Amino acid sequence: MSVVVENMDVLIRKRGSFKAKVTHFEKYVANLENTYPDKIVSDRVAFLDLETRYERFSQVFDEFELVQNEIEESCDLASINSQYEEREIFNNAYFRLMAKAKSFLADDSVDNVKSSGRSVAGSVATQNTNISQNLVQDFKRVKLPTIEIRTFTGEYGKWLEFRDTYVSLIHENDALSDIQKFHYLRSFLAPKVLEVIASLGFTGTNYEAAWNLIYGCYNNNKILIQNHLRGLFTLDKIQEESPSVLRDLADNVDKHIRSLNALGEDTTNWDTLLIYLVSSKLDSMSLKKWESAKGEAKKSLLPDLTKFLRDRANFLESLEQAKPDKKSNSKFRAGMESKYNKQGSSRSFVATGQSCCYCKKEHFIQNCPDFVNLSVNERIQEAKKLRLCLNCLRAGHVLKDCRSIVCKICKFRHNVLLHINREKAAETTAAAATSSSTTEKEETVNCSFASHKNDGVLLSTAVVRVLGKNNKWVTARALLDPGSQSSFLSRSFVDKLSIPVTKVNINICGLNETESAVSGKVNVKVQSRINDFSLELSCFVIPLVTGSLPNFKVDSQNLNIPANVSLADPTFCTSGPVDMLIGADSFWDLLCVGQIKLGPNGPFLQKSKLGWIVSGKVARLNNLEGYNSLQFC
Template identity: 25%
Template structure:
């Protein structure tokens, strides 16, 4: 079946190639004009693509032929390809003749006609050729659709010299990605050309969708940096999107008031101050903001002085090596590494300033950098660099490699700790004092364990703290619900800047919280002995009866009982917004925030009541540790011997004697020391000659007075038996 399909494909493409040659022949016989020459160029490119495809089909077909038919098949394929190449050569020769005639027909200054000899402009023949027309491509980006549609309609769709099939072929050739997949199922026929255009217009040509895409692009513009290139790119993108909206009938007056605070918020603080100083205290309009921003960028660019920040390079006075083989050094300055994204002196791959891949792509596009070598003024297709991505061997720079995030299975999650590093989480209540009533976001929630057959549950106190990056649960509630840990993590505890203790292992459990809609929401929590000291119950009926809280369902049931309130679960920022909603109710008293458990109260109650509270605080930094971390710790501990303070306070006097007896010996008036932590290490090569050579060179470079001072000090130490001669 595959062989028959390849035969049919080859026959169809040969027939189409013959038609293209006929069209090219017709164009060559016509009077040369700009339109005919451009159409001939497009036909020539399409013929080359067809011939390359036919070569591939010939190879497939010939590989399936038997030995008896192989010779005839090769001869037939070569004969057709020879004829096609001969016709293609004639077309190329015709194009070269046209170009040479155009060059000869260009008037020079010496023989330029006088004004009196100029023929009427209506009778003048255009003998010059316009630049080659390059059609834009479309990959499904709605922002590119208006420009692509206009280009294609004017150059291809309205070109009467092209047949419907050829227009369809040009359309397919200019589509990529999602856009190409939209019409990929349509056969290459004249009837399907209109169907293809209709499908593309239906998916990408709707005005409201394009307007939404432009508005979203404006909203998601990356924040510019302080440098001029970044600000200029930011301004140009705003202008492009606003003009695009204007071409779609969406004037800036209809959305300018929403756009102004977004633009001001994204600008660097220094730029905001400068344009505010220039504009004064008047109300902004989008036109004024664009004009003022452009003036500020022009002023910054005019104030630049080339070479002002040029750094001086100094030649090092000495360089030390640990190997015995040396090479001659030259005075050629070493080329400094420069990051393509932040312009600092470090590798672009490990840039700490611009670490997000999308931001790096934006900078590469803005500065017209090659995606393969990150140098300007050429594309990756024309890049001559032989280097490839170190991660996937693709033709792009390693700094632009997309990091793949693979979601582990449930079984893997149960066996392994999550490979994430958590920022510090903080919970604070203050110090022991007398103060006004201040409410925290607390709730009384039913907490369940779905893993048990009877789904054990308990009503517990929950504290919401968006300043904490992790959620916690007390050991007491874990034992009560018979929760089993899913995995464990090592956590370093630190309090108010004190030194971190040794990492401790904490269990992670999964609990289910029941909402007001009777649904259960699962969260992961770190098991700790205690979350906080007991809190006073501050949600009283008097507070619940305030005018702005009277008809609200509170998450913490009001009660006049001032008995202690125990926090068994703390919900941090990792699950905070899974429960907290957008509605906020303010009034004379605490503020209410809607949640899935009811309204949460927080803030001062503005009452005459005073409470005494014991405030506690803890600071948690959670980080996964693995075997590689332990190996790295051992390496740095080894490298820091003699540099960092030794924490060992008790030392056995026999250790030094044992080191002298077993690891130090004197050979030929020289002391030889062994490595006490690696007795089986092979002898290291001697650096004696290098040391003597470099020492003598250093001494020769010293001033005479300095050498005399050194000589006096050394002789004095030798006399006092601090040092002794070894050579």
């Protein structure tokens, strides 16, 4: 039996264990329905038992998703549809059970437990208010919003909020025993943070030690102050004025300043520095308005700037609301109602039958012969018309929220039926551009600009340093491409930097109008390795920038490169991975005056702030193994 089959058997057995958990929980919920037909669990022990089981069962879905994704990635195309059906059956059963269990934890049930004096939240309110028993009874008749403690994920920026809320509601509540406090503490910590107290047994005597470990690990004023200072100095620059962006900028500045003051950092005399810092992040129009607003005042204060930002946001918002709605026609309303109905049905927990949204027959769209017989571009257009997710071909959500697996061929976020074979597309385009054909086997790409079988083209590369976590510099190999509108970083290199990634939702269009979804963006500082030059880049994060460059062997001895030049990439002639791409947004800022032609048929040396770049046509010895194509970026 092959290793793949053995792994598949293991994964299917794991999936079976999750199905068994669903069956057990279904029996438990059925017993509750028989015992409490009015959906109110009046017994305190039974209510806490349900609450604990519900929390544990809520984790089953994520565990199932991991295993199911591995199964779908490992199975062949012939059985992929049956795996999709397995996923849908499990999802329907899981969410139906979650809805039933949650109905027992609704407000009416919780209020009933509170009124009986059996709710921990009631004990918290009683302990912290220090008022008479009669007043507490009157207070309980008032329905107040539930106080929620958000799960602490280990982010220092969220520590103060978690600490103050947890201490006031749980840690200083004498009505709770130590084992109850320990239970609450563990339930509010993410898996990463739980590792700090993993060595402690789950007993009441270990609660104080557990809390002290968490407190000592994250209540570090020095790190917290540095975190908020970093937040101020890394505020995103506004590219185009928008009410929401201006308001977010003001809120972020106020949040960091308040946190610094709470940590004992005196920011009284920081106004001039902060005003300069924040105003440098404004778009050109907002900056002009701010300079005009402050006028001839001798000194502006930070509250003046934040007030200006909020007033400006309110003004822009009022202008947007005053604009006529151009999409208020009947067709648009019908489309919005259809979308709303689809979203509403996707949130319900009722199992529905299979129905192809393309031909309306009883099968999934992946199995639809009419849909499969379309060309790839026609499938993409039809999927967009039907408002389907381009990753799983289902309605009810958008691409960025899809949790299904990615394309098995290129690993980008689209369905395998929507994958465009770039190599075939390039071959087709090249064949159309070439007027004659040949049967001789050559190592050249058959396209109109492949002039000779021994010619190759060196792309511009440079070795740079990129600032990562804890101010550590990491060496990267960059491709300089003025044909790209944006800059990019590979996912593996971002992991090396260990820097935060901002979520985005955009599509990148490449050759043959192929689109790839991008969900991450980072801001990095790039520095030359031969001088003090540096620049700030905003880069999109993608799985792979390009293949190894160059994709053919080069004899650097025949290029006659002058000995006194400092190359931007000393390894330009050695095939190696590319970590980042610097696009036209910064490419032209790198060039300097100075160019050398290396022979009549040789490449060019171009002077840049990163060193001398080697690029252009060269004679290649032979292709590297596995590389018999052009590189497109």
